[in-house]
Every structure is written in structure tokens, then in C-alpha cells.
Amino acid sequence: xxxxxxxxxxxxxxxxxxxxxxxxxxxxxxxxxxxxxxxxxxxxxxxxxxxxxxxxxxxxxxxxxxxxxxxxx
Numbered sequence: 001x002x003x004x005x006x007x008x009x010x011x012x013x014x015x016x017x018x019x020x021x022x023x024x025x026x027x028x029x030x031x032x033x034x035x036x037x038x039x040x041x042x043x044x045x046x047x048x049x050x051x052x053x054x055x056x057x058x059x060x061x062x063x064x065x066x067x068x069x070x071x072x073x
Contacts, residue, residue: 004036008046008058015060016040 005019020038028034036048043063050056 004038007033007036008038008048011048011056011058013038013046013048013058013060015042015044015046015062017042020046 002019004023004025008016008020016038017040021041022039024037025033026035032050034050036046038046038048040046044060045063046058046060048056048058
């Protein structure tokens with residue numbers, strides 16, 4: 001997870017705190033990283049898409065709920 005968090009921070013990710021709690025990394029046939037989907041404990045989600053030429057796009061979203069779940073003590 002540390003590699004995922006570091007890559008997202010390099011690209012300007014700001015929503016989640018610390019490392020993601022869940023992440024999916026997608027690789028192409030040459031084993032190059034192409035996409036990362038990450039979910040953070042505070043509800044933020046980030047998707048990083050890396051193109052062949054090295055350029056990338058980063059999208060971020062926050063999950064909004066009307067009644068948050070209670071946090072167990």
C-alpha cells in the first residue's frame with residue numbers, strides 16, 4: 001500500500017489521509033502500471049490512469065452519506 005500512496009501523492013492526490021485501506025493496481029501486458037483505484041478510510045477515493053507516454057490523469061471523489069456509520073470503539 002505504501003507504493004500506491006506514494007504514487008498518488010506524487011501526482012497530487014489530496015483527499016485521503018495516509019495510506020489507502022483498499023487499492024487495486026492494473027498492469028498491461030508488459031507489466032507496466034496503468035491504473036490505480038484507491039479507497040481511503042475517510043471516504044475519499046482516487047483513480048490514477050497512466051498513459052503509454054507517461055502522462056496521467058487523476059480523479060478524486062468523496063463518498064457522501066446522509067447518516068454516517070457509527071465507528072466502533
